[in-house]
Amino acid sequence: MLIAMPSGRRVHPLVPALVAALVAGVLVLVVAARDDDAATAPASTTTTTAAPTTTTSTTTTTPPEPVPVDELLVEPLPLDPPTSYRITYDVVENGSPRVEEWTVRRPYEAVQVATRDGSPLSGSSTSREMYQVFLSEERGWLPVQPELHRPEYDLRAGESVALLVHLGLAQARDDGEHAGRRCLVYRTGQPPTASEVTAPTDGEHTDLCIDAAGLVLHERWVVGGVTVVERTATSVELEPQVDAAAFQPGPVAADVEELARAFSSIAVEADAETLARLRTDVLAPEGYTADGAVFRAAGSGSQPGGASEIVRFFSAGPDLLEVAEVFVDGPATVASPTGVPVVVEGWDEVWFLPAFRASALRARIDESSYVEVRHHDVRVLVDVFRSLVRR
Numbered sequence: 568m569l570i571a572m573p574s575g576r577r578v579h580p581l582v583p584a585l586v587a588a589l590v591a592g593v594l595v596l597v598v599a600a601r602d603d604d605a606a607t608a609p610a611s612t613t614t615t616t617a618a619p620t621t622t623t624s625t626t627t628t629t630p631p632e633p634v635p636v637d638e639l640l641v642e643p644l645p646l647d648p649p650t651s652y653r654i655t656y657d658v659v660e661n662g663s664p665r666v667e668e669w670t671v672r673r674p675y676e677a678v679q680v681a682t683r684d685g686s687p688l689s690g691s692s693t694s695r696e697m698y699q700v701f702l703s704e705e706r707g708w709l710p711v712q713p714e715l716h717r718p719e720y721d722l723r724a725g726e727s728v729a730l731l732v733h734l735g736l737a738q739a740r741d742d743g744e745h746a747g748r749r750c751l752v753y754r755t756g757q758p759p760t761a762s763e764v765t766a767p768t769d770g771e772h773t774d775l776c777i778d779a780a781g782l783v784l785h786e787r788w789v790v791g792g793v794t795v796v797e798r799t800a801t802s803v804e805l806e807p808q809v810d811a812a813a814f815q816p817g818p819v820a821a822d823v824e825e826l827a828r829a830f831s832s833i834a835v836e837a838d839a840e841t842l843a844r845l846r847t848d849v850l851a852p853e854g855y856t857a858d859g860a861v862f863r864a865a866g867s868g869s870q871p872g873g874a875s876e877i878v879r880f881f882s883a884g885p886d887l888l889e890v891a892e893v894f895v896d897g898p899a900t901v902a903s904p905t906g907v908p909v910v911v912e913g914w915d916e917v918w919f920l921p922a923f924r925a926s927a928l929r930a931r932i933d934e935s936s937y938v939e940v941r942h943h944d945v946r947v948l949v950d951v952f953r954s955l956v957r958r
Contacts, residue, residue: 633908636952639919639945641733646725646781650885653804654782660796667798669720670807673885676814677718693718694814707820714834714861715880717887717925723943724759724923725781730945731755731921734907736764743776745784746800750776758788758796759923763905780805832865837877845877846932849890850954852947855881888951889925889941892932901931911952928952
């Protein structure tokens with residue numbers, strides 16, 4: 568899993584502000600937050616500006632017993648997910664209001680921009696070619712990393728929530744209505760764009776109202792009895808016609824080269840020599856086509872020496888499948904404090920990592936490497952994982 572995290576935070580006076588925007592608007596330390604050693608593509612947190620966070624410990628002194636992988640095959644909610652959509656939200660964070668517009672065209676493209684009184688505050692964009700963040704100080708966009716990425720602002724919360732209820736990580740509650748659309752409320756712990764899914768507690772919970780398209784129309788994150796963030800949809804457009812240029816916004820920020828040097832990660836198309844390092848072969852599900860492979864590396868991470876990964880991408884219409892092999896400079900941690908150990912024939916150590924955005928199955932290959940299959944639909948996830956062939 569790729570780390571796109573700044574290592575030279577004092578290189579430029581804008582870097583501290585950029586770091587804050589990345590930490591809050593783009594969760595780039597997915598692996599470190601999971602106590603992993605991998606390097607991954609950027610993901611997002613729940614907000615676009617820094618907010619107080621509370622982490623609820625889910626670790627125990629006794630490791631949980633592994634369960635059969637078939638116990639994950641829970642019937643999902645009946646949904647009619649769109650291939651593209653646009654949502655406008657009114658957001659209040661720590662008492663400060665803003666407006667967010669999310670535009671998504673699955674499987675690879677998304678752009679999110681937050682404004683206040685018509686002036687842009689922050690944003691991020693994902694296309695097939697580039698991941699970017701908006702720098703308000705420069706009034707421009709910084710290209711953070713090239714190559715393929717999963718859209719960070721495409722949560723697919725409705726496609727995960729039934730399994731999360733089954734695992735005790737979410738609770739079905741009551742009905743709601745926002746932007747003229749009916750929705751069902753589910754309560755979980757951390758916000759859906761956090762790095763980990765946690766169960767609701769007395770100290771922290773997040774209520775999500777999810778409609779028949781699987782979209783979140785309302786989100787309220789409460790910590791210690793105080794509402795930290797409330798996000799309410801004011802308009803929803805399904806299947807809008809969106810020009811590809813929308814996912815590569817400009818202008819480019821000034822001092823791009825100096826700012827880019829604050830990042831220690833790289834991402835390039837995987838060549839034949841790189842692909843020869845792979846230890847598994849993938850049998851793509853029917854209807855999926857190969858979209859290429861990317862090599863990502865970082866010079867630092869949760870372990871000294873950092874990590875790298877080779878990610879193979881497959882798509883079927885709006886659906887995206889990733890199969891990654893992660894290589895760590897040292898012992899690799901496969902377990903996750905919020906994960907579920909599962910039994911899969913032919914593998915010694917496998918963990919299921921629940922998520923709203925893209926759940927994953929992770930299995931150890933050897934002491935310093937593992938394979939991870941990422942998808943939003945757990946049924947596809949399990950089928951693909953079972954089809955993996957070790958070289």
